[in-house]
Amino acid sequence: MVSIIGHHLINKEEGYQILLYLDPQLIEVADEFDESFQNKEDLRQVVNSYVKNRLPDLKVTVIRVVLGSLVIASIPLLPGTEIKDLDSSQELNLKTEVKEVFENTPQEIEKDLLLVNKNNSLADNYTPLNLIVPEVPFIFKGFHEKKLMAAKAATALEELFAAAKANNIELYAVSGYRSYQRQEVIFKSQVEKHGLLQANQISARPGESEHQTGLAMDVTSPQVKFKLVQEFGVTKEGQWLKEHAAGFGFIIRYPEGKDAVTGYQYEPWHIRYVGQEIAQKIASQDLTLEEYLA
Ligand SMILES: [Zn+2]
Structure with missing residues (x-):
């Protein structure tokens, strides 16, 4: 069969x-x-x-x-x-x-450790395998591409959210997979609004967004009105996420004070799947993915 x-x-x-x-x-x-x-x-x-x-x-x-x-x-x-x-x-x-x-x-790919940043970009035809919609609460209804995540990461996210719920922590998913083409549209509109220089600082160029890997998810909570803001990091939910993400294979990808290494300001809401073992190493040693892979 x-x-x-x-x-x-x-x-x-x-x-x-x-x-x-x-x-x-x-x-x-x-x-x-x-x-x-x-x-x-x-x-x-x-x-x-x-x-x-x-x-x-x-x-x-x-x-x-x-x-x-x-x-x-x-x-x-x-x-x-x-x-x-x-x-x-x-x-x-x-x-x-x-x-x-x-x-x-x-059968050829095992890409939990895929490094994507301003120096390492993905091709325009790079599409992650096995994208599915994780069964977790999202801040919006209906299907959208940004609900997708690579299957392994999606399953891990479901477990993370279930554990949060069991501890009375209310988490909501905002945005996962983003295709090269959609990032292109987003970047263009930022350039039109703010000019190239500023667009470069607040938004990723096409191919340079970690969301294209299907391994990242932005997460929020009702306490910060479902927004993606640094304030999330000091809420009960943000603290819980920081403490427990690694147990489910996720890291806080852009930690505080590591801007120079990651190229991004602190984003307590952006979690990235790397697998449990490596996530725990990265979290316990206060590393970034860049530093771990160096
Ligand atoms: Zn993000």
Whole structure:
């Protein structure tokens, strides 16, 4: 039986394209996916249940199934189709021609320690794998790209928020994944408003935002009126977050007094997933990611 080991989202104007990666150890099944009706229905079921579980609120235009670096099947959808409306009425085409496929397939990447800052930028086509929406309270309703996070970080965030709640700490998520293209729009509007020099200080250039990794989340609380302000750092919630984030694999990425190292002023609200072991090392030694990796 086929299984899906990861996915990639490509944000296009009219909706998302989803790439689903099949387990490459099943490479021999490639030939089986010819005209066999049985296999086709099995594949459709695996595809439907994977995307419905992980990406229920996404609007999509096409789902492509990738084996190795080949697209072996696709389900083209009407623009604006939501995943939750998928059923068996959409055509699943087998052996479609190869189109744009990312080279970094899931088995190649383990990027918890990805360093992104003003000296280390990401390419415009860098999209993290396995973006999903964590089940935590957000400050806004409905689906938006910024609700997404890489799956491992999303799961860790759910655990962090659950622990906070159990301790009567009310946390809300504000903004996670941000594509290169959206950062480009944000940066341009900052330049128009404030000029290039100031825009550089308050906003990241495209490719230089850690939010593009899918491993970061901005967090706030009702006490600071759901804003992202330094004051959050001295609230009960901000203190709790600083003390407990590492236990769940997160660091306060831009700590106080480290502007010269990180290139950013103090941001008590911006947490970054690096994995539990490393987060605990970084927190206990008062380091930044830059210093840890140096
Ligand atoms: Zn942030």
